[in-house]
Amino acid sequence: MTTAVRSTAGERQKALVEGEFLFTNDDFLSIARMLYDDAGIALSESKASLVYSRLAKRLRALGLESFRDYCQFVGGSQGVSERQNMLAALTTNVTRYFREPHHFEHLKTRVLPELAARAKARGRVRIWSAGCSTGQEPYSIALTMLEVLPDAAQYDVRILATDIDPNVVATGRAGVYSNEAVQPVPAALRDRWMVRVKDGARDAWGTGEEMRRLVSFRELNLMGNWPMKGRFDAIFCRNVVIYFDEPTQARIWSRFAPLLTPGGRLYVGHSERVTDMAKFETDGLTTYRLKDGTS
Ligand SMILES: C[S@@+](CC[C@H](N)C(=O)[O-])C[C@H]1O[C@@H](n2cnc3c(N)ncnc32)[C@H](O)[C@@H]1O
Incomplete structure (x- = not known):
């Protein structure tokens, strides 16, 4: 400190x-x-x-x-x-749908085609949104997944969404967003995968059945134990470690590495940098790939 x-x-x-x-x-x-x-x-x-x-x-x-x-x-x-x-x-919970849109473009064009093929071949696909706040990040991942693989929810495809704050986890699980919050969602995706709901007296958007089936919310402190057993094909940890000091950030990066599948991607926030270049290589703006031979 x-x-x-x-x-x-x-x-x-x-x-x-x-x-x-x-x-x-x-x-x-x-x-x-x-x-x-x-x-x-x-x-x-x-x-x-x-x-x-x-x-x-x-x-x-x-x-x-x-x-x-x-x-x-x-x-x-x-x-x-x-x-x-x-x-x-x-804690600062600021988030929005499709924040830092280049990450979703990267996911859609460079990562998901291979993962979609694996899912269709009955393989396992996992993505982690670590520090998911009120859910817009994992649901943006889900919408990107549904764009590439519309029947993703039928396969072994899951997005884990975790945060330390139980209030934001509950909001994400409820999956109800104001019209304004949903503004960044392309209309075609919104109309296909989200549903009109009421939030009190107000019109709002709710996450549709497929989005819900893809995303699981859990409370998890990144400083504590991580109970997950399997590996992830991609981890989004964006605008979270910015609040940590450097040794803590370095510890988080090194804990992510063994949890990624070979060639797995790590997406970080616009003002964050992964320092562990022995394990990661850059693969685009604030996007990293686990180096071959690293586990
Ligand atoms: C600014 S939000 C970022 C949300 C999303 N990743 C994004 O980029 O839009 C940061 C989130 O990190 C969570 N957070 C802070 N410290 C954490 C910790 N030790 N473990 C897990 N989550 C944490 C906060 O509760 C908050 O929801």
Whole structure:
């Protein structure tokens, strides 16, 4: 962790962010430490205002008067479920359908034709969306798959979608998206594979039967154990490790390698880079291929 440590006790007790609740540097360091320990996310002090505004709601909901009380509560045995709320409040879940569209073009033209042929020959095809947020990424993979192989759901083809945050996993599993969220989905794919639903009083789009059958959602912390047994033909881990420090990022890349099939692809976010070039080679913009002979 690279968070600056203030020197004097007086300075550490001063308000770091002015507002309704006292929020000191010690409180910030304590929250940053918990987030790093739980999720691998490294918070720099420049995020202090963001932490304050996201957690002030939690303090209000719990009727607490200061961040010191909050830190004591989430750090203690009574605060286990609130620690999960804290994590959910502090993770960034921004996502959208067909984000970084070049990855889906690459998947469609360079990867899926071979995988579709394998599926039709009764082979196994697996893709992992690691850090899937509210589901737009795995469903974009599913739509790309259905474009290439319309009866994909009949074969042994599965997309695993995982995230540390149970709220986003539940949203993904529900598979209901606003008209605005579905805007980036090409109309032909939307009309064929998605269905009109109501979200309360609003018209929305729901994922169709085939999309649902292809994608399975699970809660999974990338810092913990990965229970998956089989290998993946492609892993999407995009805009997730950007919040981790470099050693943690490097550890994630090296854990992905043995989980990929020979020549398997790894797609990362626009500002992320895979550093383990002993195992991976570049195969396009922020796209990597497991090197031959690597396992
Ligand atoms: C910015 S979103 C990216 C979503 C999607 N991959 C995309 O590119 O649109 C980052 C996601 O990573 C998840 N995340 C953060 N730390 C994680 C961890 N340690 N294990 C699993 N998921 C994590 C967050 O909950 C969040 O949903």
